[in-house]
Amino acid sequence: MEMFAFLFAALIVLLCAYWRVATKRPTQYPPGPQWLPIIGNTSLLRNETKKYGRQIDVFRVWKKLYNSSIIGLKLGRELVVVALDYSLIHKVHTSNEYDGRPDNFFLRLRTMGSRLGITCTDGEIWSEQRNFVSRHLRKTGYGRNAMEELIQHEMKDLIQVIDEFNEQPVCSGNIVSIGVLNVLWTFTAGKKISNNENLTHLLDLMRQRSKAFDMSGGWLNTIPFLRFIAPERTSFNLIKHFNAELCNFFKPIIEEHKREFSADRIDEDLVFAFINEMKRNEGVPSNFTDTQLIMVILDLFIAGSQSTSNTIDFILMSLVLNKDIQKKCHEEIDAVLSADDIPSLKDKPKLSYIEAVILETQRYYNIVPVSGPRRVLNDTELGGFHLPKNTTVLIGLETIHMDTEYWGDPDVFRPERFLDFDRKIVNTERFVAFGQGRRKCLGEALARASLFIFTVGILQKFSLEIPLNGKLPEKRTQAGLLTTPTPYKIVFKHR
Template identity: 80%
Template sequence: MLQFLLVALLVLLYTYWRIATKRPKLYPPGPKWLPIIGNTLLLRSETRRYGRQIDVFRAWKEKYNSSVIGLKLGSELVVVALDYPIIHKIHTSSEFDGRPDNFFLRLRTMGSRLGITCTDGELWSEQRNFVSRHLRRSGYGRNAMEELIQHELNELIEVIGTFAEKPVWPCNFLSISVLNVLWTFTAGKKISSNENLAHLLELMKQRSKAFDMSGGWLNTMPFLRFIAPERTSYNLIRRFNIELCNFFKPIIEEHKNEFGVNRVDEDLIFAFINEMKQNEGVSSNFTDTQLIMVILDLFIAGAQSTSNTMDFIMMSLVMNDEIQKKCHKEIDAVLSANELPSLKDKPKLAYIEALILETQRFYNIVAVSGPRRVLRETKLGGYRLPKNTTVLMGLETIHMDTAHWGDPHVFRPERFLDADNKITNTERFVAFGQGKRKCLGEALARASLFIFTVGILQKFKLEIPPNGQMPEKRAQAGLLTTPTPYEIVFKCR
């Protein structure tokens, strides 16, 4: 009897193992997975070995000779796309417009499935359209936006001047300037306390380093938050969420107290409150919680990506003196010493624009993009993807594709200039995404990067401190690519 039970148990275990490790029919190639945890353990160990998740995916692309890699992380089927035509299809096809409904994304939005970034369907469409309409009404992409950035540039120049040519890490002040531009559109004014803002930005940096786009162990096995809340960074995200809520709520209450119909277009919060009042007494997505989640999405999206790019631009200039000299020469030929840079100057400052594009291409702030959710069974690269499969996109593989760029590992702004010194070769530049889910803040980010870069170079020369070290080219991995801390000197020109 005991032997029979033992044999039955072994048969059951074998059957379970076969079912749990079986790949779906016509699923993309990739490493074999284990029951329960799937490829999570393998992906984590390989990421430690290669240094970054995108490097693991690139290695698997070569190993399995496929631009589409099929994984399983916990109970979630995950596919990674690593080629431009395939990623372009994901960006532009409606069946890939969904977002996964998993523990990590719900934790990111404080346990809800609200906001814009982590939602899909009617809620996503309604809220995205609302934010887009408001931004257009309030001058987004027009003179009002440019004047706001120019005003922040003046204050940024003053801040740099106070350093008196002492070594500084640009990240410590650039992020505040970038975020203040976004926050003025959101709340109608700058963030009053730089100390409070600096604390929130530090929490955001920790959050970015602690996770990758797959969500890590916490997404695979959420119960680990009870066993190791610190090690899994569960407590970090909770602290971040709580502090952001505490930061947003007084500002929202202040807007409610000051609300008037003549103030609807002043900022996003007033516009949202107006929608809430118009929908009183009926079922609506315009609620206090949704407002907090929308602000959270804008804060997270704008706080790091643009400031990290500015940081990489400063780093690239100090590492490439000839490039910096070309920038200075171009600016001096177009602008007088006290003339504020403007978006109308872009055609005449094409080398600066090329420098910004090359920085985004070379350093890839978002090396792995997503996650997307397959809304219905579909095919990708000839493989079958079941409904609800999670899809990640290796944007860095597009920007580092030797077949297209020729010398992708060389930092060369000229690749984006044609013989007439006009911007070209941008068809495979995907830093802001493509399609319906393209970055909402693209116009603001592009304008900020251009005006801040020109304004800084107009006034300063960037140098390595005496006896200082050249910045490390290798960046820090995480949800977003972050420069390794470095110091430079801003010398008055």
């Protein structure tokens, strides 16, 4: 009996010691909620997100609660900090020690179990592959006239699709996303995606994936073993199915390029250029492999399939909700373009109000409210706190765009904040929708051009109306990895 009591007491002491070690915060670590052994703050963050609606809203609450613009958490075994003001975020964006990516289960699952591609890599492979993609996109016309002509062509196709609805109510996001993605896909694979039914299915999977996860990866990242117990509830099966669908979609295109490859075609599109690098490196260790090509395409597909089309969807929604702003857009377009003119990037200086509407939409709706994640490559300091090597950093972009001290009235949709008295674009110093520094969005030029030409092209031909006996679109958005509009219908009425 005495032995049992001794063992029991020893067990209690060991458990207490383990609890203390497992819940101890690192020295000079940022303030934040107390965490639990094994799961850390994952359960608390998930519950608070359900309570407040979005992860960024939880971080805002904690920012006030702990009177700190940097919050320290632990999610599973991962130390995670959240940067929530401009000075901190600018440092994370622009300092080399934050260029890493976490090596965790969620990010590896995103890239089919590998640590390849561009988005989720760091170090030499990231620099090599990013530079390669940037260089060859430029060779195929990215950022030049060829890009503009491609966007104009897709814009005209979109106008034709809208015409076919004959002023009947339609969900704009469903039709805009295909045109936007085809622009990116032409640079990648040299041609449009011809099977719209298949494309619509893939885009639907993308939306499901976006809603199922946040930037922290959730329970699946905290306790990967849960994929064996609850594969549906953790959305493990969703990602596996999504990955398999994309592989089945990409592989025939890659094989077709291999069959048709010749040295004089390497500048036609990214896939030909990549295959050329594979051939140049045959017989020697290289990052140019079939798997890496699939991962690069996957990164481009994920990056380009939703963010730009969601922004256009929000632009159209904002114009329906703000008829006075839509009227100003129409007046500006009518003063600059004739009915037969094709919108061009050279029109931007004369269509500054349209550009201001686009900027305000990106600021107001924040397609990526929490970005990252970054990995600290060495022990460092942020905001006066110590961040141990390999700490994960999440970036609260929305806190910059909704900062009352800087913007004054951030909760008001007001495009004029980006215009001076001469109607020139100003006040973009704190506009960080595309990030900053070396990891700035690779597709920024394409996204900006697409947003402008698609928006002007639609407004040149149509006014946006609420369906008869319909209801106004909801300002409430859907949370997830990306912010998406609550589905709504509008009428594209011929002008």
